[in-house]
Amino acid sequence: GENVEQHPSTLSVQEGDSAVIKCTYSDSASNYFPWYKQELGKRPQLIIDIRSNVGEKKDQRIAVTLNKTAKHFSLHITETQPEDSAVYFCAANGNQFYFGTGTSLTVIP
Amino acid sequence: DTGVSQNPRHKITKRGQNVTFRCDPISEHNRLYWYRQTLGQGPEFLTYFQNEAQLEKSRLLSDRFSAERPKGSFSTLEIQRTEQGDSAMYLCASSLASGISYEQYFGPGTRLTVT
Numbered sequence: 098g099e100n101v102e103q104h105p106s107t108l109s110v111q112e113g114d115s116a117v118i119k120c121t122y123s124d125s126a127s128n129y130f131p132w133y134k135q136e137l138g139k140r141p142q143l144i145i146d147i148r149s150n151v152g153e154k155k156d157q158r159i160a161v162t163l164n165k166t167a168k169h170f171s172l173h174i175t176e177t178q179p180e181d182s183a184v185y186f187c188a189a190n191g192n193q194f195y196f197g198t199g200t201s202l203t204v205i206p
Numbered sequence: 207d208t209g210v211s212q213n214p215r216h217k218i219t220k221r222g223q224n225v226t227f228r229c230d231p232i233s234e235h236n237r238l239y240w241y242r243q244t245l246g247q248g249p250e251f252l253t254y255f256q257n258e259a260q261l262e263k264s265r266l267l268s269d270r271f272s273a274e275r276p277k278g279s280f281s282t283l284e285i286q287r288t289e290q291g292d293s294a295m296y297l298c299a300s301s302l303a304s305g306i307s308y309e310q311y312f313g314p315g316t317r318l319t320v321t
Contacts, residue, residue, distance in 0.1 A: 103248075129308065131310070133312075139314075140313060140315060141249065141297070141312045143309060143311065146309065186248045188248075190308065193239075193264075194249075194310065196249045198246075198248050199247070
């Protein structure tokens with residue numbers, strides 16, 4: 098089955114700086130890679146996703162890049178704000194979704 | 207609220223008891239997923255349905271767990287003879303399967319505590 102690894106597990110940045118979270122996957126058949134943001138006690142919320150036929154996607158301050166050859170994808174958050182503080186999960190989808198173990202992002206005002 | 211809903215939101219039960227959770231997906235979504243999430247971990251896949259058919263079930267899922275989606279709408283997840291290790295957040299998600307990718311939307315979860 099698929100194996101998704103996510104790094105780092107914790108990340109602290111100063112407000113206004115950029116944050117980068119990286120994930121690797123093992124199954125070359127995976128073709129859809131979403132990112133979720135989960136605030137404490139709340140449900141995961143889809144923030145951005147990328148399909149296997151695209152290398153990069155951007156939505157305002159958030160971008161995701163995908164390298165299919167190397168089997169890794171990354172989340173980039175620019176101009177971070179305190180409200181970006183949360184746990185972020187990557188996932189890879191073949192027949193089912195496999196989630197990474199999460200990155201706890203803290204944005205320091 | 208037109209999102210995914212789950213009931214109950216919290217359940218406390220004694221070890222050995224059976225529990226049942228319900229998930230109501232977004233109305234036009236044909237896929238429904240169940241996940242388990244423990245503190246500090248990502249959601250762990252349990253099973254999913256396309257319409258009323260259960261298409262896949264995690265090998266990690268013991269025989270004490272069963273899920274149904276009888277009319278292709280809401281789904282139930284039952285855990286029999288609960289154990290303390292079953293304590294977790296149980297999340298439901300739904301999606302509209304089309305093309306090669308499926309955006310999943312999660313419900314608020316049911317937090318199970320087994321004492």
